[in-house]
Amino acid sequence: MTSSPIVALDGVQKRYGAFVALHETDLAIAEGEFVTLLGPSGCGKTTTLRLVGGFEEASAGRIAIAGEDVTERPPYRRPVNTVFQDYALFPHMSVAENIGYGLTVRSGRIGRAERDRRVADALSMVGLDGMAERRPGALSGGQRQRVAMARAIVRRPRVLLLDEPLSALDVKLREGMQVELKRLHRELGITFLMVTHDQTEALALSDRIVVMNQGRIAQIGSPTELYDHPASPYVADFIGAANLLDAQALGGGAFRLAGGQTMASRRADAAAGRKVSLGIRPERLLVASSAGGNALDCTVTERLFHGDRLRVELALDGATRPLFAEMARTAAAEGFAPGSRVTVHADPADVMVFETGDRP
Amino acid sequence: MTLTRRTIPGFAALFSLPLAWVLLLMVVPYAIMISVGFWTRQFPLFYPDFQFGNYAQILADPQYTTVILRTLKIAACVTVCALLLGYPLAYFLVFTVRSQKLRNLLYMSVIVPLWVSYLLRAYTWKIILGTDGALNSLLVSTGLVSAPLDIFLYNQTAMVVTLVYIFVPFMVMPLFTVLDNIPRRLIEASEDLGVGPFMTFWKVIFPLSLGGVIAGATMTFCLSFGDFVAPVLVGGPDGTMVANLLQTQFGAALNWPLGSALATLVLALVLILLQLSSRLDRAGRVDLA
Numbered sequence A: 001m002t003s004s005p006i007v008a009l010d011g012v013q014k015r016y017g018a019f020v021a022l023h024e025t026d027l028a029i030a031e032g033e034f035v036t037l038l039g040p041s042g043c044g045k046t047t048t049l050r051l052v053g054g055f056e057e058a059s060a061g062r063i064a065i066a067g068e069d070v071t072e073r074p075p076y077r078r079p080v081n082t083v084f085q086d087y088a089l090f091p092h093m094s095v096a097e098n099i100g101y102g103l104t105v106r107s108g109r110i111g112r113a114e115r116d117r118r119v120a121d122a123l124s125m126v127g128l129d130g131m132a133e134r135r136p137g138a139l140s141g142g143q144r145q146r147v148a149m150a151r152a153i154v155r156r157p158r159v160l161l162l163d164e165p166l167s168a169l170d171v172k173l174r175e176g177m178q179v180e181l182k183r184l185h186r187e188l189g190i191t192f193l194m195v196t197h198d199q200t201e202a203l204a205l206s207d208r209i210v211v212m213n214q215g216r217i218a219q220i221g222s223p224t225e226l227y228d229h230p231a232s233p234y235v236a237d238f239i240g241a242a243n244l245l246d247a248q249a250l251g252g253g254a255f256r257l258a259g260g261q262t263m264a265s266r267r268a269d270a271a272a273g274r275k276v277s278l279g280i281r282p283e284r285l286l287v288a289s290s291a292g293g294n295a296l297d298c299t300v301t302e303r304l305f306h307g308d309r310l311r312v313e314l315a316l317d318g319a320t321r322p323l324f325a326e327m328a329r330t331a332a333a334e335g336f337a338p339g340s341r342v343t344v345h346a347d348p349a350d351v352m353v354f355e356t357g358d359r360p
Numbered sequence B: 001m002t003l004t005r006r007t008i009p010g011f012a013a014l015f016s017l018p019l020a021w022v023l024l025l026m027v028v029p030y031a032i033m034i035s036v037g038f039w040t041r042q043f044p045l046f047y048p049d050f051q052f053g054n055y056a057q058i059l060a061d062p063q064y065t066t067v068i069l070r071t072l073k074i075a076a077c078v079t080v081c082a083l084l085l086g087y088p089l090a091y092f093l094v095f096t097v098r099s100q101k102l103r104n105l106l107y108m109s110v111i112v113p114l115w116v117s118y119l120l121r122a123y124t125w126k127i128i129l130g131t132d133g134a135l136n137s138l139l140v141s142t143g144l145v146s147a148p149l150d151i152f153l154y155n156q157t158a159m160v161v162t163l164v165y166i167f168v169p170f171m172v173m174p175l176f177t178v179l180d181n182i183p184r185r186l187i188e189a190s191e192d193l194g195v196g197p198f199m200t201f202w203k204v205i206f207p208l209s210l211g212g213v214i215a216g217a218t219m220t221f222c223l224s225f226g227d228f229v230a231p232v233l234v235g236g237p238d239g240t241m242v243a244n245l246l247q248t249q250f251g252a253a254l255n256w257p258l259g260s261a262l263a264t265l266v267l268a269l270v271l272i273l274l275q276l277s278s279r280l281d282r283a284g285r286v287d288l289a
């Protein structure tokens, strides 16, 4: 990052009693970035977001926003606004009153006309013209979501915080809203910090993704970096999917699997004797009926139809966990019936190596 | 084939039971009371009749109108004081007390007095406010006054104090419930939008708690409006309330027709009030979901 970050967490930690929801964390977000906190439920994403918003007090560490230390500041003195997971619209106010709410009290310097104009602008920006007088109770889930967005952006925050903004919407609506989020981010030019547990959402929207695991950052990177170069089996399996195979390094880029078969990788090496995990993405496993280079013998156990693609479950000789392979629906692929003996190939360039245990 | 309610014979029987109860113990007595209000009295007997003399007498005699107005005034004072005491208390319990255990404990300590005899609770204030009471002992022992004062007891202030003490739980209960039901997210959303705690209270918390204010005020008002113990125990010569008049008419004065007419008036007043409060409540009701 060239300029100073808009959001900076410096050794921030959050404890609830003895339970550590967020371990000491450093994170810097650049102005204008779209950053996503991604991880399974309970990994501390919302906690991190709430720390930035000021709804939780950090147990340790400092938080700076736009160059100012805000660690001790309440939410109403931070230049950020939040789109809450359940929207948190005020039920006793109309849509327009909800959106104008943040402009009425502290921004007393704004005139009535100016306020009305900004509310109208925000309404049309989220495509809700004509809904101004409705009560939130009379809106659909998607419309409420838009009101929550409008209410948060109308104050022109430096950073917009979004907690699972699309999770309450049905699938069709969610895809449409993804496009809109991206458009809003581009048009507003402000920093977005979003929480999600949905990796496709994170991959589609983010400039950078912060993958979290049990209160820690597992890896930070662009979607392609995380997909192509995951730092751990956890990230490999969470971003996209990965077949993970326990193996032992033989040296020279060769590895022996638990069942005795061998695999080669050109991506990384490990000292002979080290325990590793090999990761191969399902779409990079080629299933064939005949033997080839860098191949493993398997038996097809299940074949799942996925529209234009097929997903095949395989039992690797001598391994306990099944392998998955994905492929286009070709005539050859249709032939892999459960029970047939096949071999799977992986390009050594597609075999990821993660060192796991210590030297034996 | 669908079963209609008619096809289940037990259904009708089951639901006619409470209906009979209501009819026998509520509708019939009210009907009797209202009709007796039109009877005439020739001491010491009453004769069935249909005339408005009793009502005319009540409205013409300042003795009755004064008492009715005084009762309204005292009930209003009690309601306002109970609200001013009960709201901060409920707010404190819901938003300030962090520990769930402590909150329930404090809430119970507000509610528990309701299990203590009503008379006993009213009598407490006679002991506190009397010339040889706790308040005077304190004032004398701290040297603030040289001799016990007799200004605390036997006046309308003492009645208001006693009634507020007795009925404040009825104010706190609905307020606690509505405040406790306000999603914390809404308060966070308000602060997120740059609004400090003070304005957040006025623009979010208070409007959303109006239902509880109305419910608590209605209960407190109706209960103190009908009270007859506080006037007897701590009220002075100018402390008579409507319920005491009723008691006299049905007792010592032996004028049931006048008493019934008065009771009908009181009933009408309370019904109008309840109607008003439910209208207000419906107008301000919001869906918290």
Ligand SMILES: Nc1ncnc2c1ncn2[C@@H]1O[C@H](COP(=O)(O)OP(=O)(O)O)[C@@H](O)[C@H]1O
Binding pocket: A016, A019, A021, A039, A040, A041, A042, A043, A044, A045, A046, A047, A048
């Ligand atoms: N107020 C709280 N008290 C105790 N534990 C909490 C509290 N808030 C969150 N936690 C715990 O912290 C962990 C992280 O929560 P959260 O940040 O909400 O996870 P998520 O990644 O699903 O958003 C969870 O295990 C949760 O149970």
Ligand SMILES: [Mg+2]
Binding pocket: A045, A046, A164, A195
């Ligand atoms: Mg969450």
